[in-house]
Structures are given as structure tokens and as C-alpha cells.
Amino acid sequence: MTSPKVPLRAAVQSLPAYVPGARAGADLTAHKLSSNENPYPPLEQVRAAVARAASQLNRYPDMFATDLVAALAVKHGVDPAGIVAGCGSVAVLGHVLQAFCDPGDEVVHAWRSFEAYPILVRLQGARSVQVPLDREGRHDLPAMAAAVTDRTRVILVCSPNNPTGPAVRHDELLALLAVVPQDVLVVLDEAYVEFVRQPSAIDSAAVLAAHPNVVLLRTFSKAYGLAALRVGYAVTHQDLARGVRTASTPFGVNHLAQVAALASLEAEAALLERVDAVVAERERLVAGLRGQGWTVPETQANFVWLATGARTLEIAADAADDGLLVRPFAGEGVRISVGEPTANDRVLEVAAGWL
Ligand SMILES: *Cc1c(COP(=O)(O)O)cnc(C)c1O
Secondary structure, eight states, X not given: OOOOOOOXXXXXXXXXXXXXXXXXXXXXXXXXXXXXXXXXXXXXXXXXXXXXXXXXXXXXXXXXXXXXXXXXXXXXXXXXXXXXXXXXXXXXXXXXXXXXXXXXXXXXXXXXXXXXXXHHHHHTTOEEEEEEOOTTSOOOHHHHHHTOOTTEEEEEEESSOTTTOOOOBHHHHXXXXXXXXXXXXXXXXXXXXXXXXXXXXXXXXXXXXHOTTEEEEEESSSXXXXXXXXXXXXXXXXXXHHHHHHHSOTTOSOHHXXXXXXXXXXXXXXXXXXXXXXXXXXXXXXXXXXXXXXXXXXXXXXXXXXXXXXXXXXXXXXXXXXXXXXXXXXXXXXXXXXXXXXXXXXXXXXXXXXX
């Protein structure tokens, strides 16, 4: 065939592709610790709800995910008009950027942080303004505030930060909000909030109530264990929510996802018990790694970061040979999700050999 003459947009041509975490091969014996998933399968009542819902797959889903949004409104103590559900919180963030950014606008975010950020920002034609993390892998919020210009439309705060792990403290976030202009949107991405155990954690309800320029992003992919179904949501002032809804893909949350997310909210206590188990394993893993001599940033999420530098790709390849799939960031480090106890035992065994 002859090559197409149709040019891609320059912004698209220059973009790196999103790199998904490695998947297990046919033997399925490897521990998949590359995507920060919940290691436990869905609860029985969630699976049953999905099985029942399968009989309605000939119909479009409820476009506004009304029942799910109503339950989320109760959970967050807000009006349902302030909630927008979408096909994973990554898609919701894309819709937020579509609603607020024009080409040439600036979006300030930490780096290294979630790899989807620069991709989504640049797809929108906006500029990704990257503010380095500090030496402990934490957001440098004063530097982020200083990076705001009159072209800045959005600041993204990832707490806990993927891939390094530390969470922003409530007082730090308030200090940022106090100096950011009122017409700049502050997006707080709390994909891992259920795993946070630090004192002085962000009180997102208080932040939302006091700051109409904040959007909270949450997901069912991590703590709730529904990564395959793709459902996440934004909570914000209803005037802003309306704009995000306008930008959203129609019927973006499929019926099975709506039903499973709702059933998961109803089973929240059982799910949060599993989260406690993951947190306990995280603490064991971090203590074990530090005991071996690793410097591990203070993670509040369901993963740990090892700064393996120039040896990163080699270490990730060796790990795969040893039955561990981790997420390498070439030249920087590896992110390892907390798995079942046997997987974490294996991480401790194998990581000792990398030192
Ligand atoms: C995993 C993750 C998400 C969630 O993505 P979904 O699209 O909801 O699966 C969002 N933000 C960060 C920082 C993440 O690591």
C-alpha cells in the first residue's frame, strides 16, 4: 500500500506512548507487580452483580450513571451535580483538560509523576510544565506555585505520588491553595488515597468545601479492585462539573462498571479490610527493603520506589527472569506494587541481590 499523505498533528507525532505495566506470559506464574492493581479478586457479591447485569448488555448504559453518582454523592457529602463519572479517572482527567485548556495554555505538575499527565496535557495542545520532585520523591509545592504564570490554567497534584509514593500533607496543600490564583484549577489526583495512613493527611471534603477551584479525582481501579472495568470520577463545584460532563464521552461508563462500582461501595467495609492487609504488607516490604540497605521514599500508596538509576532496565529484566514483573522507568528506578505476601517475600529475596 502507498503511505498516507494525511499529516498527524505535530503534538500527536511527538508524544511518547503510554507504557502499560508488563503482563504475565502464558504460564501465569510470574507475580504481576507492574500496574499497582489490587492483588485480590473481586468480592463474591460484586462478581454476582456483574453476572446478573450481563443479561442487559444489549442496552446502552445509564449515560449519567445516576445510581452510582447518587451513592458517591452520599459518600462525599456533596450534591450529585458535583460528580462526573468516566471511563477510568484517566479519561476523566482528559475531559477536565478538554474543558479548561486551550492550545498554548500551561499545566503545572510534578515530575516524575503519573506518566499519563504529559501525554494528556500535550494531546490537548497545552504545555506540560514539569516541576522536579524533591530529594525524598515529594511534590515541591512552593516551586509548583512559583511556576504559575498568566498562561497557567491547571495545576495537577498527585497524592500519593505515582511512582515515588509520598503523599502531600493537608497544611502543604492549603498553603498552595492560598497562593494560587482563584481562576486556576487545582486537580487533586487521589488514586491511592485509601492506602494513606500518615497523620495530617489531606481532608479532601474540607478542601472542596472551601475552594471552588479544586477538582478531586478518584478511581475504582486500585483499592476497589476493579481495574478491568474502567471507572473513575471527579468531585468538584457543580458549575465546573457541568463543563467536564459536556466534554465527556457519551455513555463512557459501561453498565457492568456502574453495577460493580455500586456493589463495591455497598461492600466498602470488606474491601477496606483488604486495603488494610495491603498496607500492612507495604510496611513489611518497606521495612525489609530498608533493612537490606535500600533508601525507600516514604510511600503512602500500594507500591514502593527503588532508585536503581542506570541499572534500571537490567534490573527489571532480571526481575522478570526471577518471576517478578515490575515497572521500570529507564535511568531512574523501578516501581514495585505491593502484592500478596508470597509475592512480597519474593521481592525481598530478589531485591537483596540487586544491591
Ligand atoms: C492508576 C492511576 C489512576 C487511575 O486510573 P484509572 O483510569 O482510573 O484506572 C489515576 N491517577 C494515578 C496517579 C494513577 O496511578
